[in-house]
Amino acid sequence: MIKLILIVISAVLVNNFVLSRFLGICPFLGVSKKTSTALGMSGAVVFVMTLAAAVTWLVQTYVLDKLGIGYMQTIAFILIIASLVQLVEIILKKFLPSLHAALGIFLPLITTNCAVLGMAVLSIQNKYTFVETVVFGFASSLGFALALVLFTGLREKIDRSNPPKAFKGVAIALITAALLSMAFMGFSGLV
Amino acid sequence: MIETVLAITCIGFGCSFALAIAAKFFEVKENPKIGEVNNLLPGANCGACGYAGCMDYAKAVVNDDAELNLCAPGGSDVTASLCEYLGKTAEAAEKQVAIVLCMGTDDVAKRRFEYNGIADCRSAQLVGGGDKACTYGCLGYGTCASVCPTNAIEMINGVAKVHPELCIACGKCISVCPRNLIKLVPAKSTVHILCSSKDKGPIVRKVCTSGCIGCTMCVRLTKEEESISMDGFLAKIDYTKEVQNKAIVEKCPPKCIIDTSNN
Amino acid sequence: MNILKAKFKIHGGVHPKYRKELARNEETKRLPLPKILRISTTQHLGAPSKPVVKKGDYVKKYQLLAEAAGFISAPVHSPAAGTIKDIVAGTGATGTPISEIILETNTTSDEDLVGVFPTNDWNTLSPETILNRVREAGVVGAGGAGFPTYVKLSPPPGKEIQTLIINGAECEPYLTADYRLMMEHPKCLVEGIQIICKVLNVQDAHIAIEDNKPEAIELLSKYIKDNGIENIKIATLPTFYPQGAEKQQIFAVTGKQVPSGGLPSEVGVLVENTGTTVAIYNAVVKDLPFIERTTTVSGYGIENPSNVIAPLGTPYQDLIDFCGGAKDGVKKIISGGPMMGFAQATTETTTTKTTSGLLLLTAKEISQYESAPCISCGRCIAACPMNLMPAELSQFCEAEDFESAAANRVMDCMECGCCAFSCPAHRPLVQHFRTAKAFLRAQPKK
Numbered sequence: 001m002i003k004l005i006l007i008v009i010s011a012v013l014v015n016n017f018v019l020s021r022f023l024g025i026c027p028f029l030g031v032s033k034k035t036s037t038a039l040g041m042s043g044a045v046v047f048v049m050t051l052a053a054a055v056t057w058l059v060q061t062y063v064l065d066k067l068g069i070g071y072m073q074t075i076a077f078i079l080i081i082a083s084l085v086q087l088v089e090i091i092l093k094k095f096l097p098s099l100h101a102a103l104g105i106f107l108p109l110i111t112t113n114c115a116v117l118g119m120a121v122l123s124i125q126n127k128y129t130f131v132e133t134v135v136f137g138f139a140s141s142l143g144f145a146l147a148l149v150l151f152t153g154l155r156e157k158i159d160r161s162n163p164p165k166a167f168k169g170v171a172i173a174l175i176t177a178a179l180l181s182m183a184f185m186g187f188s189g190l191v
Numbered sequence: 192m193i194e195t196v197l198a199i200t201c202i203g204f205g206c207s208f209a210l211a212i213a214a215k216f217f218e219v220k221e222n223p224k225i226g227e228v229n230n231l232l233p234g235a236n237c238g239a240c241g242y243a244g245c246m247d248y249a250k251a252v253v254n255d256d257a258e259l260n261l262c263a264p265g266g267s268d269v270t271a272s273l274c275e276y277l278g279k280t281a282e283a284a285e286k287q288v289a290i291v292l293c294m295g296t297d298d299v300a301k302r303r304f305e306y307n308g309i310a311d312c313r314s315a316q317l318v319g320g321g322d323k324a325c326t327y328g329c330l331g332y333g334t335c336a337s338v339c340p341t342n343a344i345e346m347i348n349g350v351a352k353v354h355p356e357l358c359i360a361c362g363k364c365i366s367v368c369p370r371n372l373i374k375l376v377p378a379k380s381t382v383h384i385l386c387s388s389k390d391k392g393p394i395v396r397k398v399c400t401s402g403c404i405g406c407t408m409c410v411r412l413t414k415e416e417e418s419i420s421m422d423g424f425l426a427k428i429d430y431t432k433e434v435q436n437k438a439i440v441e442k443c444p445p446k447c448i449i450d451t452s453n454n
Numbered sequence: 455m456n457i458l459k460a461k462f463k464i465h466g467g468v469h470p471k472y473r474k475e476l477a478r479n480e481e482t483k484r485l486p487l488p489k490i491l492r493i494s495t496t497q498h499l500g501a502p503s504k505p506v507v508k509k510g511d512y513v514k515k516y517q518l519l520a521e522a523a524g525f526i527s528a529p530v531h532s533p534a535a536g537t538i539k540d541i542v543a544g545t546g547a548t549g550t551p552i553s554e555i556i557l558e559t560n561t562t563s564d565e566d567l568v569g570v571f572p573t574n575d576w577n578t579l580s581p582e583t584i585l586n587r588v589r590e591a592g593v594v595g596a597g598g599a600g601f602p603t604y605v606k607l608s609p610p611p612g613k614e615i616q617t618l619i620i621n622g623a624e625c626e627p628y629l630t631a632d633y634r635l636m637m638e639h640p641k642c643l644v645e646g647i648q649i650i651c652k653v654l655n656v657q658d659a660h661i662a663i664e665d666n667k668p669e670a671i672e673l674l675s676k677y678i679k680d681n682g683i684e685n686i687k688i689a690t691l692p693t694f695y696p697q698g699a700e701k702q703q704i705f706a707v708t709g710k711q712v713p714s715g716g717l718p719s720e721v722g723v724l725v726e727n728t729g730t731t732v733a734i735y736n737a738v739v740k741d742l743p744f745i746e747r748t749t750t751v752s753g754y755g756i757e758n759p760s761n762v763i764a765p766l767g768t769p770y771q772d773l774i775d776f777c778g779g780a781k782d783g784v785k786k787i788i789s790g791g792p793m794m795g796f797a798q799a800t801t802e803t804t805t806t807k808t809t810s811g812l813l814l815l816t817a818k819e820i821s822q823y824e825s826a827p828c829i830s831c832g833r834c835i836a837a838c839p840m841n842l843m844p845a846e847l848s849q850f851c852e853a854e855d856f857e858s859a860a861a862n863r864v865m866d867c868m869e870c871g872c873c874a875f876s877c878p879a880h881r882p883l884v885q886h887f888r889t890a891k892a893f894l895r896a897q898p899k900k
Contacts, residue, residue, distance in 0.1 A: 059202065069195045076202055083206035087213050094217040160849040161827060304799035307822050308882050314889040319799055320549030 004135050006191050007128075011139035014191055017115045018147040019177075019184040024115030028148055029173060030106045033159075038152040040099040042145030044092065044107065046138070048084050049116055053137025055080050056120040057130055077120050078111075085111045115144055151180060224253045231272050232262060237340055239263035239361035252277070260284040264359035286378040288355040289343075289364055293329040293372050294385040294447060297349035300328055300399040316369035324398035327388040329372055335364035355451070381452035382434040384409070386445075389423045396445075403447050409439040457675050457688045460662070460706040466839040467694040467702075468872045470793065472627045472666065473819075476759040477752045482634045484763045485776050487534055491767030492554040493519060496546060497592075497806040498600040500526030505555055511538045516568040516743055519555055522589075528602045529592040531743035533765030534559040547789040547803050548796050554804070557767065570741040576645070581653045584738050591737030592744045592807075596729030597621060597698075598790060600808040603730055607653050609719040616722040618659040619707055620647055620731055623691055623698035625664065626791025629811045631748040632728040634761045636663070636670040640677040643728060646735035647686055650726060659686045661728075662703055666693040695793060696870045700725045702839050714866050729810075744807055751777045755784035755814030764805055771801040773812055786820050788813040793871040823880035834873035834883060840866050844873035844883050851886035859890045867891070 017023050024045075031041040056077050064070055089107050092100040100107065110116060119140045123133040154176050163172045229249040240261035242248040251257035252273065259279060260270045266286055274280055306315060306322035312334040315321050321330050331349035336342075343357035344364060353364070355378060365373045372387050384403060388395050392404035405424030413419045418432040419439075428434060440450050496502040503520035507513060513532045520530040536559040544554040573579060579587075589604035609615060620643070624632040636643060647659050663671050675688050689707045691697050701712045703725060710721040718725055726734075729747060736742040745766055752759040757778025764773060770789070774780055788795040789803065790811055805812075834844035842863055850859040867887045874883040 063198050063202070067194050067198055069198060072195060072199055075199060079199070079202055079206055083210055086210055090210075090213050090217045093219050097219070157849070160853045160855070162852065304797070308885050309889070311889065313892065314882075314885050317885070317888050317892060318549065319797065320545060320551070322799075326551070 004132065007132060007136050008139040008142075009191050011136055012143040012146060013184070013187040016143045016147055016184055016187075017118070017140050018144055019181040021115075021118065023118045024113050024144055025177075026109055027106050027113060028144075028151065028177070029170065030109075031103065032148060032152040032155050032173070034102075035149065035152050035156065037099075037102045038148050039145075040096070041103055041106065042141075042148055044088050044103070045110060045113075045115075045144055046141040048081070048088055048110055049119055049141035049144075050134060050138045051084055052077075052081050052116050052120055053123060053133045054130070055084070057123065057128075057133040060124055061130075073121070073124070074117075077117055081116050081120070082111045115140065147180070147184075151177060154180065222253055225249050228252050228273065228276065231276060232269060233265045235264050235340065235359065235361075237264060237359060237361040237363070239359065263287070263361060287360045287375045288358040288378045289353045289360060289362075289373050290355070290376050290383055291329060291335070291344075291351045291353055291373050292383070292385055292387045293327075293350055294401050294449075295323070295325055295328040295350060295399045296347065296401075297331070299401045300325055300349075301397075313367065313369045321370075325388055325390075325395070325402060327370060327372075327390070328399060328402075330370070334367050334369075335373060338363045338367050376430050380428075380430050380433070382428065382437065382440070382448065382450050384419075384426050384428055384448050386425065386447045389425050391424050395424075401445050401447050404445055406444060408442050408444070409448060412436050412439050412442060456678055456686070457671060457690060458660075460689045460691045462706050462709045463692075464702045464705050464839055465841055466837045466872060467696060468837050468875050469694050470627050470875065472693075473752070474628065474630050474633075474666070476628065476754075477750050477761055478630045478633065480760050482631075482638060482748055482761040482763055483776075485765070485768060485773065487559055487765065488768050488772045489559060490539075490769070491533060491536075491557045491559060491765060492544065492769065492804045493530060493533070493557060493767035494544070494546060494552045494554050494804065494806050495520045495530060496550075496552045497530055497766065497808070498528045498594040498602055500524065500528070500602060502553060503527055503530050505541055505553070507538050507555065509538055509540050512536075513538060513557070514568045516570060516745065519557075522592075522602075526602060526605055528594050529590065529743075530555075530766070531592055531745050532557060533745040533767065536560050545803070547798065547806070547809065554767075572740045574739060576649055576652075576738050579738065581655075584649060584653050587738050587741065588734055591733070591742065593730060593733045593737050594744070594807050595727055596733060596747060596807060596810070597727035598794070598808050598810060600806075603726075603734065606724065606726075607650065609654075609724070613719040614722055615654045615656050615719065615724045616658060617708055617724075618647070618650055618654065618656045619689075619703060619723060619725045620659065620661045620728060621698055621700070621703060621725050622661050622663040622667075622670065622728050623703060624667075625693075625695045625698035626793055626795075626811070627695070628752040628813055629750045629791050630752075631750045631761050631810055633667050633670055635728050635732055635748060636667075637673060639732060640674055642732045642735045643674070644677060644681070644683065644686065645739065646731035646733075648683070649734055649738050650724075650731065651685065654724065656724075657685055660689040660707055661686065662689045662691055662707055664693040664697055665690050696839055696868075696872065699839065699868060699870060701868075714863065747805070747807060747809065749773065749805060749809050750811040751814075752811065753784075753814040753816070754819055755781050755816045757781060766805060766807060768805045769801065770798065770803050770805070770812055773805070774801060774814065780814050781816070783816045784814045785817050786813075786815045788815065792819075793875070794869065821880070825881045826879040828881060829879055831878060833876040833878065837872040837876040839870060839872060840868060842867060844877075844887075847890070848881055848883050848886045851890045856890050856893045859887075860894050864890045865894065 018028050031037055059076055119137055123136050155173055158172055229246050232245040234245050236244040240248045242251055259273045262269045301324040302322050303324045304322055310332045312330045312332045315330050315332055323330050329350045333346045335351050336344040336346055341357050341359055343354045344351050386403035388402045395402035395404050403425050409426050410419050413436050416435055418429050418434045419426055437450055440448050501523040504523045505520045507519055515535045517532045519532050522529050536557045539556040539558050541555050544552055546552040585604050593603040595601040622636055651659055671688055678686050691706055704718055704723050712718050712721055733744045746763055748761050748763050750761050751773050787798045789798055828845050847859050847862055847864050864887055869884050871884050
């Protein structure tokens with residue numbers, strides 16, 4: 001129980017996937033223009049990462065380890081993650097077409113989002129049990145969501161504040177991301 | 192070796208099977224024509240057609256039988272390709288451009304007071320009715336220029352000027368001008384009266400030396416063509432007719448008529 | 455004891471230099487009748503009144519010049535006898551186009567008065583008759599908005615008024631017209647209050663006065679006590695701007711909050727300006743239409759700052775000349791108070807029923823700066839009496855995101871100017887909000 005709580009705090013705050021591990025920067029910068037889109041993307045990532053955690057652990061334990069083909073981990077995981085993302089896209093297109101249109105190209109890009117693959121590989125590396133893996137997946141996606149929504153709020157305000165021309169757009173966004181990342185460093189040593 | 196290949200293939204098949212079922216159950220029928228029509232459009236998303244962007248217009252064209260000649264930036268080329276794709280015929284709408292009907296620059300038109308506020312025409316209009324002495328004239332703070340998606344409007348000496356070769360007739364400048372000075376005119380028309388002041392001659396002269404004084408000289412010189420008429424004390428061109436007597440440009444006393452065919 | 459201290463403290467507000475001592479202690483003077491009066495037909499909120507006279511007509515004093523055009527409108531009467539020279543288009547104090555009736559005045563002789571029928575005992579009149587007199591006299595809110603008073607005194611059925619508040623706060627700097635009215639005409643004021651109480655069937659009335667006017671508080675308190683009036687009390691308010699704003703005053707005196715976008719009648723309160731109350735008295739008791747008002751002519755740029763009673767349609771230049779003329783170095787001329795008044799481009803503008811002040815300000819009284827970007831210091835948020843966030847709103851307006859501004863309640867802004875007054879970056883906040891509101895009002899209703 002304690003270990004689960006520690007996993008959660010660690011994944012969300014201390015070793016935040018975006019701000020500490022620098023994974024998943026693509027949607028972090030691409031979908032952070034509007035809060036509503038960011039929240040939608042966060043929802044999609046939570047779904048994908050939690051399911052991916054469960055399925056990849058099962059495949060790792062009962063297929064890859066059993067057959068001793070651990071070196072196929074990357075391929076197998078990517079297969080699973082890609083299918084999950086496609087599933088999310090189909091569901092979104094059916095039930096939330098406006099969000100699907102708003103996310104556009106960034107939805108299928110969750111496939112190549114190193115945060116999802118990174119989470120799967122890390123939980124294998126840390127030798128987590130099934131429950132711990134699922135909790136780790138869920139917590140990491142929450143950490144991603146937190147970083148994304150925080151950053152979106154900052155970015156909306158900064159874009160409104162009319163930065164100097166040379167800094168407009170991505171430039172000031174990257175600087176802000178760096179500062180936010182430094183702020184999150186304050187959590188180190190918490191657990 | 193064989194187990195590896197088999198295992199990965201099984202995983203692959205498993206995933207695709209699950210996806211196929213999902214695709215079947217959660218299918219969303221969409222007309223493929225919409226995407227193809229969208230590709231024929233310029234993609235400027237300017238909204239001149241009256242729809243919310245190119246994709247929206249594509250949907251309307253395919254589903255709601257919208258007019259095919261609504262795309263202003265695309266012009267007759269886009270209308271023709273839409274007609275070809277959908278197998279319909281449509282009349283190409285005449286190309287239009289925006290024009291600012293005022294030439295009261297800061298050297299000819301007076302300002303009533305010292306304005307100390309936001310450099311935006313709509314904001315300036317709220318302060319004492321705007322700092323231009325002529326209540327109809329261009330305030331010159333450039334709101335129209337800042338909303339133009341193609342940077343076609345230049346502020347020259349306190350008055351906005353549209354460069355017709357850059358104008359895509361999207362209408363954004365018209366909707367922001369607080370004095371309704373900008374009008375859409377046929378691109379082929381070259382003669383324009385650059386004044387919108389409805390005041391009487393003596394009042395106009397007091398505030399601007401380039402304003403129309405309502406002398407009706409231009410109306411008389413184009414009597415046969417009937418291309419110019421008076422709206423109170425302001426001369427107005429009827430753009431459905433062509434102005435043939437170009438002598439009005441020299442004869443106009445305040446010189447507020449221009450002929451752009453010389454440029 | 456009929457003086458109470460207002461219990462509730464509102465959020466926000468600022469403390470500008472009041473400078474009321476300039477025009478405070480002298481008696482109100484009467485302006486000699488000007489030769490030309492240009493009377494606007496837009497003296498009130500609502501539809502401009504329709505002229506019933508034409509060029510060349512001869513009119514008597516108090517004669518109807520323009521009738522009310524619709525429910526929310528008011529008639530305008532002639533302040534003097536004379537000939538109508540013309541009816542022309544002109545520009546009002548706010549810069550909007552108006553229609554002006556130009557009257558060339560004769561000296562007022564008694565034969566040139568339209569008959570008035572004074573009623574000294576208003577107790578005999580029914581509420582309907584009283585309301586009719588108020589309506590026909592063209593009484594409108596003299597505090598600045600100019601809302602037709604008879605509409606305000608006819609709340610919709612189901613909305614009972616329990617409390618009447620007479621706004622004697624006069625929180626704008628420089629202005630002392632209402633203060634002089636309280637000092638010089640306590641009888642008219644108190645009787646006017648009683649008339650309103652009768653019309654609305656209200657038991658409780660308060661005269662709200664800021665504590666920087668102790669003489670007025672004392673004088674009115676004594677008058678009320680000496681005349682044995684039980685239902686009127688004086689509520690003293692802490693002095694700051696905008697204590698005189700309707701919603702803020704209601705909260706300070708009663709603790710009730712008027713809902714966003716709503717009217718005071720929804721919380722059972724009615725607020726009336728002192729000038730309006732005296733006009734009601736004149737209309738009901740003396741059967742006099744609203745044809746003149748007191749304007750404070752003040753500022754360091756005028757020779758003799760004072761309060762002047764002038765007929766409607768007096769050009770500002772006449773007021774300035776009467777008060778000794780303008781000094782050198784006048785940088786700004788404001789119609790109204792310095793916080794919410796309107797800067798004038800010309801002194802040819804004329805007075806209306808809502809012209810409470812004419813200020814000639816020199817360089818040391820005004821400020822002109824280049825505005826800078828918002829530094830998120832939060833002073834504007836601390837100062838806003840409507841609990842809005844001016845910093846956020848101005849950023850939305852600058853980015854032309856008017857929908858987000860509307861979502862953040864920009865329509866609730868009362869344009870009091872507290873935010874712009876406190877901004878260290880000298881941002882034109884109120885102008886941003888006025889632009890946003892104009893844009894949102896022009897949107898077609900969904």
